[in-house]
Amino acid sequence: MLRKLHDATIPLLDQLDGWHHPAREPVEVVLHGDFAPYNTTCRDGVPVGIFDFDSAHPGPRWWDVSWALIQFVLALPDERERRTELFCDAYGYAYEDEHVLMRLDDMIRTIREHPAFVLQRAERHDEYYAGLVGWVSGTGEARS
Structure with missing residues (x-):
């Protein structure tokens, strides 16, 4: 879901000013800024929606991916390495x-x-x- 969100924001990259937070370099996508379980909604245990975009701003994909790993993976003490690998593979990100x-x-x-x-x-x-x-x-x- 995070990858789809990021990819969908690419057309917005001509708007680097006017965000609550300044753009972070290198600018690749519009970041959610706080992609975490408390800002997603699930149906039957599967994430289906994202909300709370007050921290959105342009920046590098790794900024959101790293926070998502911290919140969705590292917060769980079991199988951190395996879960990190699965998350990164699903996103297409080199940890x-x-x-x-x-x-x-x-x-x-x-x-x-x-x-x-x-x-x-x-x-x-x-x-x-x-x-x-x-x-x-x-x-x-x-x-x-």
Whole structure:
């Protein structure tokens, strides 16, 4: 579904200005910006819809793919490697630890610094994502 969404946005790439977030280089598609289970709807366990496009902006496919991996795959402690491979194969994306780590670092920084993330700071979401950094980088196990 994410691949279809990205491919459908290519005609919009002449609109690089006016988004809530600035374009990220290299611009390949319009990103959802927060593609995660809490922004999808399912029927019989199968995703059928995407909503909440307030973080949409132009950028590289890996930005959304990495966040989707964090939210749909790494959040589940079982079979992370196999699920990552399946997700990336379905999308047609060559997995890179560096991209996932960059996306995690961005979210940790956002939670710690952005004034709108008061609840996430209070609930220590940054610590959860820091645990995933440890798992992805091989320096420790992520907490589930």
